[in-house]
Amino acid sequence: MDCREIGETFMKVKIINKEDVTRWIDKIAEKYNVLGPVKIKSGDYEFKKIKSGNEISLDYINPVISPVKQFLFPSKEVMMKYEKKGKSVDAKVEQQVTEKTVLFGIRTCDLSAMLFLDKFFLDGFKDTFYELRRNSLITVNLVCTEPFESCFCVCADAGPDRKEGFDVQLTKINGSYVAEIGSEKGEEIVKIGGSLFKDASQEDIDKKEKIVKDTKENKFKMPTSYFSKAIRHVTANDIDEKTWDQLASRCVGCGSCSYVCPTCTCFNVLDIGTTNKGERVRTWDSCMYSGFTREVSGHNPRPVFKDRVKRRYYHKLSYYYMKKMGQHGCVGCGRCVIACIGGIDMPMVSKFIRRQGQ
Amino acid sequence: MKEIITICPFCGCGCGIKVSTDDKEIEKVEPSQSHLIGRGSLCIKGWHIVEVLDSETRLRKPLIKSDDTFKEVTWQEALSLVAEKIKSVKDKYNSIGIIGSSKTTNEENYLLNKLAHQVIKTNNIDTSFSLHYSPLLKRINEINFSVKIDDIQNSDLIIVIGTNLNVEAPQILRRVLKALDKGAKILVINSLKIPLANIAEIYIQTEPNKIAEAIKDGKVSSLYKRAKKPICIVGEDIFKGVNPDDSFNSIIDIFKDNVFPIINLNNALGAVAYGVTPYIEGEKEGMNLQEMIESAEKGNMECLYIIGEDILSSAGDYNRVKKALENVGFLIVQDLFMTETAKLADVILPVVSSLEKGGSFINMEGRLQDFEPSISTDETLKSDFEIFIELSEKLGVKLPYKNISEVRKEIEKSNLLKSKKISKVNISLENQNVDSDFPLWIKIDNPRMFFHSGSMLKNSYTLFREMEVGVVVVNPELAKKNNIRNNEKVKVVTKTGEITRNVSILNDIPQNIMVVTYGKDDISHSIIVPIGLKWTVGRLEKLS
Numbered sequence: 061m062d063c064r065e066i067g068e069t070f071m072k073v074k075i076i077n078k079e080d081v082t083r084w085i086d087k088i089a090e091k092y093n094v095l096g097p098v099k100i101k102s103g104d105y106e107f108k109k110i111k112s113g114n115e116i117s118l119d120y121i122n123p124v125i126s127p128v129k130q131f132l133f134p135s136k137e138v139m140m141k142y143e144k145k146g147k148s149v150d151a152k153v154e155q156q157v158t159e160k161t162v163l164f165g166i167r168t169c170d171l172s173a174m175l176f177l178d179k180f181f182l183d184g185f186k187d188t189f190y191e192l193r194r195n196s197l198i199t200v201n202l203v204c205t206e207p208f209e210s211c212f213c214v215c216a217d218a219g220p221d222r223k224e225g226f227d228v229q230l231t232k233i234n235g236s237y238v239a240e241i242g243s244e245k246g247e248e249i250v251k252i253g254g255s256l257f258k259d260a261s262q263e264d265i266d267k268k269e270k271i272v273k274d275t276k277e278n279k280f281k282m283p284t285s286y287f288s289k290a291i292r293h294v295t296a297n298d299i300d301e302k303t304w305d306q307l308a309s310r311c312v313g314c315g316s317c318s319y320v321c322p323t324c325t326c327f328n329v330l331d332i333g334t335t336n337k338g339e340r341v342r343t344w345d346s347c348m349y350s351g352f353t354r355e356v357s358g359h360n361p362r363p364v365f366k367d368r369v370k371r372r373y374y375h376k377l378s379y380y381y382m383k384k385m386g387q388h389g390c391v392g393c394g395r396c397v398i399a400c401i402g403g404i405d406m407p408m409v410s411k412f413i414r415r416q417g418q
Numbered sequence: 419m420k421e422i423i424t425i426c427p428f429c430g431c432g433c434g435i436k437v438s439t440d441d442k443e444i445e446k447v448e449p450s451q452s453h454l455i456g457r458g459s460l461c462i463k464g465w466h467i468v469e470v471l472d473s474e475t476r477l478r479k480p481l482i483k484s485d486d487t488f489k490e491v492t493w494q495e496a497l498s499l500v501a502e503k504i505k506s507v508k509d510k511y512n513s514i515g516i517i518g519s520s521k522t523t524n525e526e527n528y529l530l531n532k533l534a535h536q537v538i539k540t541n542n543i544d545t546s547f548s549l550h551y552s553p554l555l556k557r558i559n560e561i562n563f564s565v566k567i568d569d570i571q572n573s574d575l576i577i578v579i580g581t582n583l584n585v586e587a588p589q590i591l592r593r594v595l596k597a598l599d600k601g602a603k604i605l606v607i608n609s610l611k612i613p614l615a616n617i618a619e620i621y622i623q624t625e626p627n628k629i630a631e632a633i634k635d636g637k638v639s640s641l642y643k644r645a646k647k648p649i650c651i652v653g654e655d656i657f658k659g660v661n662p663d664d665s666f667n668s669i670i671d672i673f674k675d676n677v678f679p680i681i682n683l684n685n686a687l688g689a690v691a692y693g694v695t696p697y698i699e700g701e702k703e704g705m706n707l708q709e710m711i712e713s714a715e716k717g718n719m720e721c722l723y724i725i726g727e728d729i730l731s732s733a734g735d736y737n738r739v740k741k742a743l744e745n746v747g748f749l750i751v752q753d754l755f756m757t758e759t760a761k762l763a764d765v766i767l768p769v770v771s772s773l774e775k776g777g778s779f780i781n782m783e784g785r786l787q788d789f790e791p792s793i794s795t796d797e798t799l800k801s802d803f804e805i806f807i808e809l810s811e812k813l814g815v816k817l818p819y820k821n822i823s824e825v826r827k828e829i830e831k832s833n834l835l836k837s838k839k840i841s842k843v844n845i846s847l848e849n850q851n852v853d854s855d856f857p858l859w860i861k862i863d864n865p866r867m868f869f870h871s872g873s874m875l876k877n878s879y880t881l882f883r884e885m886e887v888g889v890v891v892v893n894p895e896l897a898k899k900n901n902i903r904n905n906e907k908v909k910v911v912t913k914t915g916e917i918t919r920n921v922s923i924l925n926d927i928p929q930n931i932m933v934v935t936y937g938k939d940d941i942s943h944s945i946i947v948p949i950g951l952k953w954t955v956g957r958l959e960k961l962s
Contacts, residue, residue: 330879
């Protein structure tokens with residue numbers, strides 16, 4: 061069954077001891093490819109293939125690149141290889157058959173972003189490269205109870221928990237995790253845990269709801285409800301030029317915003333190699349680059365940063381795109397806050413737009 | 419898959435790049451969040467470093483030129499020829515020169531110094547730092563590198579003189595903007611309206627040769643006196659400007675320890691610190707880069723060994739430098755790519771990039787950062803380190819180092835910047851001024867994806883795609899006066915040469931300044947500036 065069809069019928073709630081999570085992961089890893097957050101030498105975190113639950117730390121800092129985006133839509137992937145042999149050309153589509161993979165411990169914002177990617181890559185025209193990986197993917201997402209400084213998922217309605225769209229959703233309550241099962245795939249991996257799981261009591265479920273409510277109301281360090289006014293102004297197209305001028309003056313055109321954004325989907329396709337041998341690759345692209353829109357004639361409809369910054373935020377916030385995608389293009393993961401050199405991140409832009417004309 | 423944090427080989431900020439690799443191929447590159455400089459961010463150059471490494475155009479085998487074409491040879495042949503040629507030079511003091519790189523590691527720089535002084539026995543060793551940053555080099559013993567990058571965001575007054583930080587040093591811009599958002603006063607002094615001028619509290623527009631006067635302005639000094647933690651950021655429009663010495667001397671005399679110089683070369687300080695310079699106290703002074711070029715012009719340079727530097731593209735005065743290089747008896751070039759300089763070489767030694775080796779770099783704030791190799795080396799390539807060791811042996815001296823860590827143990831003691839052992843630097847740059855023949859100021863403006871000579875950029879598809887066609891940007895009034903329309907092809911003439919460019923008319927630019935931008939796959943801009951500089955004087959001519 062397509063995992064995007066969310067079955068309330070699946071919704072079962074279980075509970076597992078904190079200590080038993082490691083054993084559960086061990087068991088899943090016996091059957092499936094498991095990727096989880098591992099602390100590497102430098103102090104950064106990275107979603108890596110793990111053999112045992114001991115290797116991961118669930119209190120990790122979200123990596124700058126979304127592990128979900130990197131898995132489903134890698135920064136660089138080979139689509140086709142070609143080689144000239146005599147007079148004929150050997151061309152082969154590179155379809156990577158992916159083994160069943162569990163992304164263990166992703167944060168809820170990244171799960172919300174995945175549902176956005178699904179809509180882009182699978183609705184209507186199906187991107188087969190994406191589809192293959194997506195079908196092989198099972199997610200276990202964490203409900204964050206201690207948001208980081210740059211987090212604002214609550215404003216984007218993309219966290220800290222989800223009511224649907226997950227396979228298994230974990231929320232820490234005291235010494236245990238409440239595990240909500242949201243799909244057949246989710247049920248499959250909870251079954252692997254066997255007796256490690258017990259049915260959750262109503263009290264456990266209430267506790268979970270209380271923790272989520274408390275997190276939403278009290279734990280976010282950034283002011284909440286960013287978007288409504290920004291969306292209104294962007295949609296009405298009544299933002300003064302000075303605001304865009306000021307924002308663009310801070311831009312260095314690095315493209316980090318697009319690369320780290322878990323809902324950004326733009327890519328470039330190019331052939332690398334010689335006329336005799338080479339490969340066709342797809343790489344991430346960024347709307348902050350002039351080469352992204354420059355036409356063959358040399359004319360560029362968005363020649364300066366101001367045009368590109370403006371366009372980016374129109375794409376993220378205007379009603380037109382919200383209607384098309386079912387949500388605005390931001391899940392509040394806060395990665396742009398970390399990666400943007402000029403500080404032109406979603407909270408800052410929303411603030412600029414709100415303040416304009418005041 | 420393993421993750422390695424390496425240091426970005428482009429500008430002098432020194433961001434940490436997290437590389438995910440299986441040792442053979444790099445899966446992805448991302449900014450390291452735990453790294454103190456980048457803190458989760460990278461500029462466009464850093465993000466695309468892998469494209470450069472993977473490029474089909476990387477040199478893979480040593481090349482020897484015969485009958486004007488390059489032939490692939492073995493390392494044995496190439497290094498033997500190099501050693502033989504170096505040995506054959508009799509007058510080592512006047513006829514041999516070594517140009518090191520601001521991109522090789524500290525350990526390699528230390529070895530290169532030994533190779534020059536102890537093995538080849540010449541003091542003619544330098545990098546392009548002396549060419550582009552001589553005002554800073556002259557007073558480098560006075561700069562204690564006491565302002566750190568992270569101090570900038572806690573400053574209450576930041577004076578940004580002669581630098582477009584959006585391009586020259588993005589990580590410094592990041593700190594300036596953080597300070598701005600916290601309420602600091604930003605004061606921009608520049609001849610051109612850089613992006614930061616749009617959001618700074620005060621913008622002082624000056625003539626390119628009157629920057630020193632602007633600093634002495636009453637408003638600036640009263641703000642400076644009142645500030646608690648003032649910082650003065652100085653960039654390339656000063657060091658490579660029209661009166662570099664006068665401007666920089668005034669700046670350092672006034673702002674002293676609060677000066678933060680932007681050094682837009684990855685390991686320029688490391689090269690100076692570990693002896694790739696002719697100015698070492700207690701040693702006989704050798705030729706600097708400019709003097710080596712002059713010596714080659716006169717036909718005195720029998721052998722020139724250039725490491726990781728495409729000086730033909732980056733030095734300026736292209737025609738003159740080209741003639742000089744063609745005049746060199748035997749030219750050795752050590753590089754990753756077939757650069758413009760490499761094309762003139764007699765021997766080319768292909769090397770590995772910084773991601774394929776370990777070592778350490780010193781960034782512009784003086785921070786030493788070490789790194790391990792991210793991927794293993796192509797067997798046909800050698801690192802600069804290995805080449806220096808093998809070459810020394812062929813020249814009859816066995817340098818006593820087996821690996822990088824053995825060198826690293828020694829180098830800490832010999833940091834010339836720390837011990838303040840840079841001797842007096844005798845480079846004087848003439849002031850340039852407009853006159854009736856050359857009535858306009860000209861700035862050569864490099865785009866954000868461009869680094870130094872551009873040899874890396876050309877080999878990355880994303881960075882290369884970002885390049886626009888080179889133009890000359892002029893004010894509408896100037897265009898009108900010369901009867902020139904937008905997009906019209908014109909001639910830009912300076913004392914060193916002339917080029918043709920299409921005109922781009924822009925309101926924001928002063929009437930007496932023209933900006934010549936770098937073009938895609940085009941280094942013609944370097945024809946019209948004097949060696950080492952980014953500013954000059956010239957005129958605009960309509961093509962008949």
